[in-house]
Amino acid sequence: MQKVIKAIKSNKSFLIVSHYHPDGDAIGSALALGVSLKKLKKKAVVYNRDAVPFNLHFLPAVKQVTGAFPEGRFDCAIMVDCAQPKRISKEFADAVEAKKFKTLICIDHHLLDAKVGDIDCIDPKAASTGCVIWSILKKMRLHKSADIANLIYCTMVVDTGSFRYSNTTEKVFQLAAELLREGAKPWFVAQNLEENNPFNRYHLLGLSLKSLHIGFDGQFASMDVTREMLKEAQAHEDLSDEFANYPRSIAGVEVSALYREMEDGRIKISMRSKNKIDVSKVAKQFGGGGHKHAAGCVINADLPTAKMQIEEAIGKNLNPKL
Numbered sequence: 001m002q003k004v005i006k007a008i009k010s011n012k013s014f015l016i017v018s019h020y021h022p023d024g025d026a027i028g029s030a031l032a033l034g035v036s037l038k039k040l041k042k043k044a045v046v047y048n049r050d051a052v053p054f055n056l057h058f059l060p061a062v063k064q065v066t067g068a069f070p071e072g073r074f075d076c077a078i079m080v081d082c083a084q085p086k087r088i089s090k091e092f093a094d095a096v097e098a099k100k101f102k103t104l105i106c107i108d109h110h111l112l113d114a115k116v117g118d119i120d121c122i123d124p125k126a127a128s129t130g131c132v133i134w135s136i137l138k139k140m141r142l143h144k145s146a147d148i149a150n151l152i153y154c155t156m157v158v159d160t161g162s163f164r165y166s167n168t169t170e171k172v173f174q175l176a177a178e179l180l181r182e183g184a185k186p187w188f189v190a191q192n193l194e195e196n197n198p199f200n201r202y203h204l205l206g207l208s209l210k211s212l213h214i215g216f217d218g219q220f221a222s223m224d225v226t227r228e229m230l231k232e233a234q235a236h237e238d239l240s241d242e243f244a245n246y247p248r249s250i251a252g253v254e255v256s257a258l259y260r261e262m263e264d265g266r267i268k269i270s271m272r273s274k275n276k277i278d279v280s281k282v283a284k285q286f287g288g289g290g291h292k293h294a295a296g297c298v299i300n301a302d303l304p305t306a307k308m309q310i311e312e313a314i315g316k317n318l319n320p321k322l
């Protein structure tokens with residue numbers, strides 16, 4: 001953390017990046033850092049390859065996020081909530097490869113397999129990357145801002161599932177209390193994050209729920225989102241981002257999967273587990289990744305084939321004898 005602070009102080013221009021298909025932790029963390037660096041009169045560009053999801057449009061300073069990879073040179077690149085340049089974008093991975101940044105910094109709360117940047121600031125105990133950023137900003141005395149408090153609060157709400165998941169520790173509530181003291185507004189964040197759904201999201205959910213499938217004696221449940229459903233509901237696939245939580249919420253279900261047909265025909269799989277099963281291990285078998293209770297991957301096959309492959313892999317985890 002001290003090295004990050006030193007790098008921030010001693011450099012002038014920063015490119016702040018986060019993983020594609022960004023979530024509230026990726027965008028909230030990147031913006032909190034971007035807003036703070038600007039306060040220090042630094043040049044800070046916040047880049048994400050993909051569009052900011054509809055339910056994050058309320059975030060302070062959200063217009064600072066650019067989807068166009070910036071030309072020109074930066075002293076530092078800071079990766080947040082992501083430790084793989086290729087999960088940011090091809091342009092970014094190429095720029096790292098070409099050593100376009102004097103210093104590459106990685107700030108994350110996922111365990112690293114190997115060294116990533118010149119400075120890796122990783123706290124696997126942190127509930128969100130935003131929590132790590134918050135510690136940095138506090139040390140730098142940059143945390144006295146309601147905008148920053150709301151941004152960091154959003155990262156915590158998203159990554160703890162609204163203070164429900166097993167990463168919701170005493171420390172999380174202490175940090176949340178600090179954020180409220182600085183001006184974070186829980187109802188403002190929750191209302192925008194969760195109570196601001198466009199009608200066609202529910203139209204799409206209705207169609208998707210019809211595909212609900214239960215397997216392995218009720219321990220597994222899955223749902224599909226096909227191109228046809230998207231067309232019928234006139235919905236963008238982003239609207240189905242949280243659908244994977246619905247099949248998991250069924251009594252007795254240990255693992256759930258959401259199968260989504262992508263525009264290019266490949267199948268995107270989001271898996272969720274309740275207790276024992278580590279879905280990140282399943283995702284890794286197919287070149288994906290994630291956490292124990294939430295992970296994902298992409299399979300280059302048609303929907304029935306992808307479903308068969310995933311169910312087989314999940315079945316082996318539910319019952320090693322299979």
Ligand SMILES: [Mn+2]
Binds near residue numbers: 026081109129159
């Ligand atoms: Mn995160």
